[in-house]
Amino acid sequence: MLGRAQPDAALSHAHTVFGGPMIALPPGGLRNMKWREVMDAVRRRVFAARHDRKDFGAAVVIGRELERKRITSELHDGLGQALTLIKLTIEDARIRLRGGRTLEARELLDAAVIRICEAIGDVRQICNELNPVLLERLGLVASLASLCARVDERVENLSVRFDCGVQDAEVPGNLRADIFRVAQEALTNALRHGSAKTIDVRLHCTEHGLSLAIEDDGVGFDTLCTATDPDFDGGLGLIGMKHRVEAAGGTFVVQSSVTGGTLVSAIWSV
């Protein structure tokens, strides 16, 4: 079993050259490390070197590696198991067909079709997480509208409003994926952590630039505590959003308090 010292040692070997990020992970990358240990190491490194762009960049790249690990396990544990089950069900149906038990075989095949449909849905979801297809097909504004509508429909007692004052042509191509990802993460946080009843997503061109805001009326949180507590047990969502926005020259701000409500905003001069 890996000790705590090893992920730290691995991280200290990650070299970053900013301005064309170049990260060399240790041989074997993070493959052999336990998820929890890697997350702890990343968090310690981020807190220890918050003001050092080089280490911050390394932590973000490792965060991406973690994301790949998560998707691999979704493919392996989720989709892999679903396909195995489908194969077994069809084999079972074949045996029954050979024995002349057509009714039973038909029921099994019906069940297999339902499972195949579920697996297709899983594949779509995984692909969409990797690369929002909607974004390329529909464009940013329609994709955001569709994201908001989907969350609004799927979650009971929640209202998601989308207020948009821009057209796709006004949004530089390099910012589209960033805007979509920030909105997606902030919406997820509002639901998962805030238990919000109302979420407002706003995208506008202002005198200061292109402005994105996601505001929820959920439980809120202590941003100071989250930013300074080295034992904070959260993920890399807020850090990832900040890095994304700042890497494209924007400004990222999170306002929240334990009395309730969270406002995530990003602004890019265009």
Ligand SMILES: Nc1ncnc2c1ncn2[C@@H]1O[C@H](COP(=O)(O)OP(=O)(O)O)[C@@H](O)[C@H]1O
């Ligand atoms: N909209 C929100 N409402 C309440 N708490 C939030 C919200 N957004 C973030 N948080 C708090 O900040 C923490 C860090 O969020 P994040 O970096 O996205 O990581 P993760 O979502 O994986 O926990 C969360 O665990 C939660 O405690």
Ligand SMILES: [Mg+2]
């Ligand atoms: Mg999150």
